[in-house]
Amino acid sequence: xxxFFEPPISDSAIQFWDSTRERRxxxxxxxxxxxxxWYPREVCPRCLGGPVEWREASGxxxxxxxxxxxxxxxxxxPAAGPYAVALVDLAEGVRIMTxxxxxxxxxxxxxxxxxxxxxPLADGRHxxxxxxx
Ligand SMILES: [Zn+2]
Numbered sequence: 001x002x003x004f005f006e007p008p009i010s011d012s013a014i015q016f017w018d019s020t021r022e023r024r025x026x027x028x029x030x031x032x033x034x035x036x037x038w039y040p041r042e043v044c045p046r047c048l049g050g051p052v053e054w055r056e057a058s059g060x061x062x063x064x065x066x067x068x069x070x071x072x073x074x075x076x077x078p079a080a081g082p083y084a085v086a087l088v089d090l091a092e093g094v095r096i097m098t099x100x101x102x103x104x105x106x107x108x109x110x111x112x113x114x115x116x117x118x119x120p121l122a123d124g125r126h127x128x129x130x131x132x133x
Pocket of ligand 1 (some may be wrong): 028031032033035042044045046047048049050
């Protein structure tokens with residue numbers, strides 16, 4: 001297991017993180033305008049309404065942009081080597097920042113189809129990452 005910085009849990013992301021304990025990717029949806037959004041917030045950034053509902057995501061997406069990081073990130077083991085940081089467009093229409101794993105970092109390319117995979121964190125949550133589909 002790679003050691004990762006453990007993200008803090010904001011009030012508006014409690015359900016997201018609870019779902020990761022079961023390796024389920026969920027997204028906040030606005031019940032008023034019927035659109036998903038990312039990142040989790042208390043109100044919809046599109047219509048400033050709500051309520052916010054949590055819906056299961058397909059876990060499929062496409063790489064929008066990718067960069068290979070050669071310096072270790074916070075709490076990353078320098079021996080783990082370079083890693084790919086990417087913006088992934090999920091099938092539901094939201095864009096999330098993540099890592100591409102399951103291939104060499106420089107093999108991750110814009111337009112590549114990816115699917116979610118999970119990296120365990122020490123507290124039982126999981127970090128959503130993406131691998132080639
Ligand atoms: Zn809305």
